[in-house]
Amino acid sequence: MQDAAFDTQATLFGHEPPARQHGRKPALAITPAHSIGQRIDAIDWTRAASDLDAHGCAMLQGLLSGHECSALSALYPRDDLYRSRVVMARHGFGRGEYKYFDYPLPGIVGALRASVYPHLAPLANAWNASMHIDVRYPPTHAAFLRRCHDAGQSRPTPLILQYAAGDYNCLHQDLYGEHVFPIQLAILLSEPGKDFEGGEFVLTEQRPRMQSRTEVVPLRQGDAVLFAVHHRPVQGTRGAYRVNMRHGVSRLRSGHRHTLGIIFHDAS
DSSP, rough: OOOOOOOOOOOOTTOOOOOOOOOOOOOOOOOOHHHHHHHHTTTHHHHEEEHHHHSSSEEEETTTHHHHHHHHHTTTTGGGGGGEEEEEETTSEESEEEEEEEEOOOOHHHHHHHHHHHHHHHHHHHHHHOOOOHOOOSHHHHHHHHHHHTTOOBBBEEEEEEETTOEEEEEEOOOOOSSSOOOEEEOSSSSSSEEEEOOOEEEEEOOSOOEEEEEOOOOOTOEEEEEESSEEEETTTTTEEEEEEEEEEEEEEEEEEEEEEOOSOOOO
């Protein structure tokens, strides 16, 4: 995903700046933050890390309920909750559109971001060590956001994407600045076969001197996928080497599709 340059100034308040729009109404509380935290802690993170190591992605089935998915989708028309809207066709990104939330994030979005990150940071550090990258990630998301904000990356990146029939998302990487957390999360908010047809989540990896490999992730409503943002290590006969990852969404054949994207680094 690319961020069209709109508002470059953020006023920091702890690790979540307040909204820049005047007169903004708060988003309705969808789920208590402690409930999200308990749900995240109950995930088999050993298995998720193993899948990420082996395939560059891991599914978390049923992470959100149908009610939570519908409530998040219903936020899309609330322009006061977002800092920018991007129409993909205007920038050559595909077809469809997406909106970046403004700070403060809706409670469920902030809770997902803060609760998932600590489980991924050890794997992210192990990946960087394998690839001989010196960067290490702190144990809490608040500490990582401070690093981003100190470097001028202060615009929030969680977003909702909206697709209609004929829309698609080109293969891409969500980088946004110098500080990039190497894993991100996407949650399908719509139900395949009911709300839309087509629109599969797709990953590709390019290994040196090899053809690209494609992975199609069969998500249902409420399912999440963790996946590599940019590079990930793969073990070879002479140690680990880097493979280049991209992700996108295939063409929607009918209906409407919404996705929540949780990116852990902020944008410059």
